[in-house]
Amino acid sequence: MVFLMGNRIVFASSNTYINPAFTSYQVCLDDNIPSQGQSWAFNIDTTQHYGGSGSFGGNSNFYPLSSLGCNGNFQFDVTSGRSSYTGERNYITLTNNVTGDTFWTDFAVTNPPTAWNNITYIDDFTPYIYLPDNTNVLSGYDYIGNDFGNINIILKGINHLGLYDHFYLKIYENDTLINDSVSFPINLSSNTNIELSNFLISDTGLTYRQGYDYLFVVTYGSELADSIVKSFHISWDILNGAVVYEDCNTTDIACYIKNSLRWAFTVPPSTFDKFTGLKDSLITKAPFGYITSAYTAVLGINDTNPGLYTMETVTPITNTIFNPIRLALSWLFYLIFLFGLIKNFRNINI
Amino acid sequence: MIFIALINTIYAIVYLVSSPFLLLPEVTLPSGYLSSITSASSYITPINTIIPLDTLLNIFYLFIGIEVAYFTFKGIMWLVKRFPTQS
Numbered sequence: 001m002v003f004l005m006g007n008r009i010v011f012a013s014s015n016t017y018i019n020p021a022f023t024s025y026q027v028c029l030d031d032n033i034p035s036q037g038q039s040w041a042f043n044i045d046t047t048q049h050y051g052g053s054g055s056f057g058g059n060s061n062f063y064p065l066s067s068l069g070c071n072g073n074f075q076f077d078v079t080s081g082r083s084s085y086t087g088e089r090n091y092i093t094l095t096n097n098v099t100g101d102t103f104w105t106d107f108a109v110t111n112p113p114t115a116w117n118n119i120t121y122i123d124d125f126t127p128y129i130y131l132p133d134n135t136n137v138l139s140g141y142d143y144i145g146n147d148f149g150n151i152n153i154i155l156k157g158i159n160h161l162g163l164y165d166h167f168y169l170k171i172y173e174n175d176t177l178i179n180d181s182v183s184f185p186i187n188l189s190s191n192t193n194i195e196l197s198n199f200l201i202s203d204t205g206l207t208y209r210q211g212y213d214y215l216f217v218v219t220y221g222s223e224l225a226d227s228i229v230k231s232f233h234i235s236w237d238i239l240n241g242a243v244v245y246e247d248c249n250t251t252d253i254a255c256y257i258k259n260s261l262r263w264a265f266t267v268p269p270s271t272f273d274k275f276t277g278l279k280d281s282l283i284t285k286a287p288f289g290y291i292t293s294a295y296t297a298v299l300g301i302n303d304t305n306p307g308l309y310t311m312e313t314v315t316p317i318t319n320t321i322f323n324p325i326r327l328a329l330s331w332l333f334y335l336i337f338l339f340g341l342i343k344n345f346r347n348i349n350i
Numbered sequence: 351m352i353f354i355a356l357i358n359t360i361y362a363i364v365y366l367v368s369s370p371f372l373l374l375p376e377v378t379l380p381s382g383y384l385s386s387i388t389s390a391s392s393y394i395t396p397i398n399t400i401i402p403l404d405t406l407l408n409i410f411y412l413f414i415g416i417e418v419a420y421f422t423f424k425g426i427m428w429l430v431k432r433f434p435t436q437s
Contacts, residue, residue: 264352271354274361282371289377297379297387303403307395322400330405337409341416348420 127218127230128154139232148210148236149202155218171204172215179206210236211271 129137132150143151155167169182182204201208201216208214213235220228248255283292313322378384394403 267353267357271357275364278361278365278368282368284376284378285371286374286377288371290379293378293384294387297384300388301391301407303395303398303407305391305395308392309396311396311399313399318399325400326402330402333402333405333409337412 124157125155125218125220125228125230126157127216127232128156129232129234130154137234140234142235142237144237148208148234149200151201151234153199153201153216153218167218167220169204170217170219171206172217173209173212175215179204208236212236 129139129141130152131137131143132145132147132152153169166183169179170177171179171182213233215231215233217229217231220230246255246259248259282288397403
């Protein structure tokens, strides 16, 4: 049983109004109903964790509490459009149309609601980027050095955080998404500056490459929806970064030569990517596209495809007769190919 | 820096040579050809019990690879011989 008391929602001592089959959910309003004119919106979300996909209809109309009382239970059908709730977390929210306060509770078939939680959203946050030497930098920084993975991310400016609030990170390498939704470890003991302790870029498990630009997108979400997105990017500039020049003494000629060689012969990996991009553009164009499609089709031929028919065999016969024959044929085919190859090479006219 | 300039020069030449092809439309073999290969595969798969198809396929890929390499080599040599100082 759930009571709405003023602008607060509390549970009664029992959940007697929850149908055992969970075909409906009932909210009993307390006699101490809030002031006239205030109403509440009911919504249901069946996503596993937080909002986005998977929500279904529900009833989002506002229900004036003045028309409801403790004797007039509100029944909400949660089965429409759904076949099963098993294994999922489902959410019910109640939003006051005057104050805007929102409360939520979760439930499952075998786990009815136990408490209502007040949804609170953080107002803002700022991602701080700390280099391995603990220097704070801004977005758009060209990293100089060979310790890219030890760049630290710390979020600050967070005024409060709920139990189910979360942050996650998406990483793009030269505009290509390379990792999705890396969760941040959150230090809940802090109320003002959420420091993602020792959350190094290398903790994502990715391999970062010199000469590439990395875009980091941090998203904050509460229990039901993502709400704040912040992004920053860091380039790992090989010309200034991967080539670590030595500090040479004025008379150290060898040091200058080494630095010169580093400058002359170091090539960023992205330089070679242009060739890969050109190849990818060409292989589908005429006439290469014909060869590519034929090549792809031929590669699909293998000895494990389902056949149009089956050759019935008996295991003892296969083991004693067919397998030795297959082995002998394998050697024979390779030998024929080898002799043919030698013969062709002898006749090659360069 | 020298290598970067060298690689960029090579890329520019390759791009210049291949750029006319980039203007051409994307093509693929008619679906009938592709499905015929799949059908042929489904016919020959059952005989894998006796004849080692994996060996035959490996030899086939080796053969194609060697022929492509030889053809490419001859093409490059043909191009080299076009230069005035070469005979």
